[in-house]
Amino acid sequence: LTQLDTTIQNLEAAHPLLLELHRQHRKHLADLKDCSDLHFLHWNKGAGKEVVWSDCEEYLTDKAEGGNVILEVIEQVKQWTAEGRAVLLWTHKRGTNGKDLGEILRQCLVKAGLDGKRFQVVNPYQGKSGPISKEQIVVETYGRHDASNQYSYCSAVVHVGVQQREDLDLSGAICGQKRDLQTGIDPAKVRSIRCAERAVEFQQSNGRGQSRITRNGRALPQVTLGIWKDYQGENLTELLKPWYRGATWERYQPRFTEASEDISSTLVQKVAAHMTTLPEDVVCVGSKTVKRCLRAEGIARRTWSRIVRQFIDQQNTWKLEGQMLVKQTAEAFGF
Template sequence: MDKLLEEARAASVIRDNPAYAAVRRLSDRAHSIVTKRLIDYGSIPSGAHSQALMVTAGGLAWQLYAISPRHRARRAYPLPCGTGKTQSVVAFAQALYEIGLEDGRPWCGKSFLVAQTQIDSLIALRRDMIAAGIPEDDIGLIYSGEEREVPPTTDNSRRPVLLVAHAKIKRTGDSAGKLEEVTQYRPRPLKALSTLSIDLRPLTRPRDLLIWDEVLLSTQAHSIATEDASALAAGASARCEEAPAPFRKECADYLARCWSLIKIERERQLAGHEPSKVTLPSIPEDLELPYIQAFKKMAKGDTNAFATLVEMNGMDARFTFLVEPGKDRRGGMVSFEVSVPDAFDNIAILDAGHAVNRLVRLDSRIGLAIGFDKLGVVKSYDNVEVHFANGSSGRSPTEKDWDSMAEKQSVSEIIATVKAIPAEEHVLIWTFKHSGYWRAPDLPTLIKKRLAAAGVDVEAKINGRDRISVATFGRHIGFNDWSRVENVIFAGVLQRDRFDLLSSSIAQVRDIMADTDRLIPVTEVSLGEVAGTLYQAISRGRCRDTVDGQAKPMKVWLRHHDRKIREELNALLPSAQWSRWYGSEARGGKIDGVAEKVEAALSSLPQDVASISVRKFKEQCGLKDAPNKTFQKAWATLAERVEWTLSGRSFVRLEHAGAMAAPRLGFKDETAAA
């Protein structure tokens, strides 16, 4: 009862606050603007969609005014792709500007930042704001690198709206000056004051809100695997001869000291000791750039390993192992730093994939925006068909398959699928960027070449646009060039290294000595990361557009090694229609069918069954007559994602398998030395 009374009093205080009316006025105006704009675009919101837009407009307004401490926080707004996320930001800015004009108080005395990944997206956002009637001089634009069609602005502390790249925010922690460049706002003096000799510096204050588009990971992990550190140390003397003469000894000594610390801590843990915190050797600040330049000359293709050691210099670090069922333990050194400074304590995060991003969930500073937990399905994907094939989709197998002279199933499937798509429909194929290694194939070029050799007109146009587009991961966020595409195909799936994900998990809890056994399993983190990437890539196509709560019709073809990816994607693509990729039926359909039966039968076994002979198991699930080779290939597709291992002639639950689990895939167990 006391708690209820306390909440009632708090609500009463908020309602009595003059800013409460301002919040309501701003949110209502912003919601009205974005709704009208979407209708004008032909994207008519359903009831649930409109409610989500209202919750977003209200949430942004509450955070801007921050009447109570609970409104000043880091909040995630999981608006699905294509439901007006960017236009909500434009409407929010337009409403704030218009109300300020009506009240004779520019921008209602408020200011805010918007951060996005792509600079071109920021420029497009600026263009939309200007089209909405916001004066160009009120919008700042900060970015680094090559100058685009709109150059960066100056005198940005005077501009109520500031558009910045994510990378710029993440670099502000380097110095107080960089931080102030984006956080501090100094309103232009009123004309009545501009002629007076008054020191207006005290009017400078922090900006009220940061709107962050897409995923927010507030930390940056640094890690180097044991094998990479060992290789650097083993070849240190020879490699250091490649460095400029003044730095050869320094480089060799630094590598030796780093490897010594890593090796000692690894051996301690293999001997059964608990992990301990270590500090890697420091490099004088004035030598960091020369070190990196020297390392690049020494690297011969291993620049990342050298650069990582330099980044980690002087940091608190730990050695940790990645433990996965049925696999060898992988070890390495991990450290981290906070990349989005805590000074940004009021952030509205527009993250469409928030529901599956487990790395974000590890950050206790980020919560769901108030009201989103009460919404139903905002956007349904009944009209989207997902054709799925179970199989390898990482960079290495994808490059090998497309570069091979022999006919590969994954390649022939894609070629056959493209050839079967009507000539009047667009096709978007996602694949990997060139890795940078001179022997690696250039997949976009190779895919078009193989399609052309199979008789596909890769130069064809539909209404002046390319019919066949091949895009690389990295462009799956912030680009809307393919909104007319009816067919999206994946020639590979971008996946982060598992040890890298473990390192990021440690960073996200901001505890270098975190108990890794209590963190979210890396397998689950990886699935969420992959699902988020796939969702963004899929949403570049026609299904991005939303009419009456429904995605426009589109077809997707996807290959991935883990069938659980379907469960993850269903959280982001509710009601999507799933089926098997029929191009795989001829060769892979039988194996997939056996694998499905094996997985279902293992899952249905009572928990007290610790093991079962393969012969008895095959009889029970109707696979007695399945050829041994087919059964073995089917098992190979399941081995990494079921809680069982094959030991001799029996299936054994991993929890009972002990040391039998590790050798099953032919890995050497690093713990054997213990």
């Protein structure tokens, strides 16, 4: 995409054939394909490169708890394969550390016992017959989302994050398009462009599955799990919905619970109250010890870390050093 405003309407306005379609038939691009048999599950959770890498590592080392992206993905893939579906998973190509995210995701599938499964496919295209043996679970990385048509037998697609460009990259593209390095950059415009490009990435990668096949104007049935975070002013879900006419959208309900904001807030208060009960001569205490004293062992490790950080931010008596809560003494302030 090279247009500054990359909404679907503006793309259509720049395409002669689509202009003629609207002039003669009053139809838009989305009207050409009935998506009534498509069902989308959206988990409103961040799944950027660092999250995917760290959650994969946690899963591989048996440390994954509620809120872990990979833990949920594995369970959803198990359900869909048990239903007799072939599943296509998309994720980022490389992490910020340069490591192959597709490969570590495959390792997680191996650990879960989901590798090596085969699927007998009857080619849906006319003129070809007979079952073909295919992988039942496939992992691909963004970059191939518009380059492969070999997964049209997959009736389930999982997006472990959605690829996006960096703000600096987009800002540079805006300056380059205007041929003016000193042009003003509107942050809201950058967010709008980024969201629109992510929508295109999603549409392209999701269309590698079975829904790419249309019969009598209707896309073949497909279920999709998408994991990304929507924000005010950058709502990918709302941008996507008009592109899939007739499709149903549902909020994904995690199988492994993560503490809600209300529970987190209550626990922060309990941590604060507990710390005031410690003897004066106690100058350090382990975070895990506090967790055990509050009988909060059921809280996910990542959630507990967030609760401790919130406690630290709300007062100036204790600081966090590694896994230890250390009391700030007068000497620490130069007295």
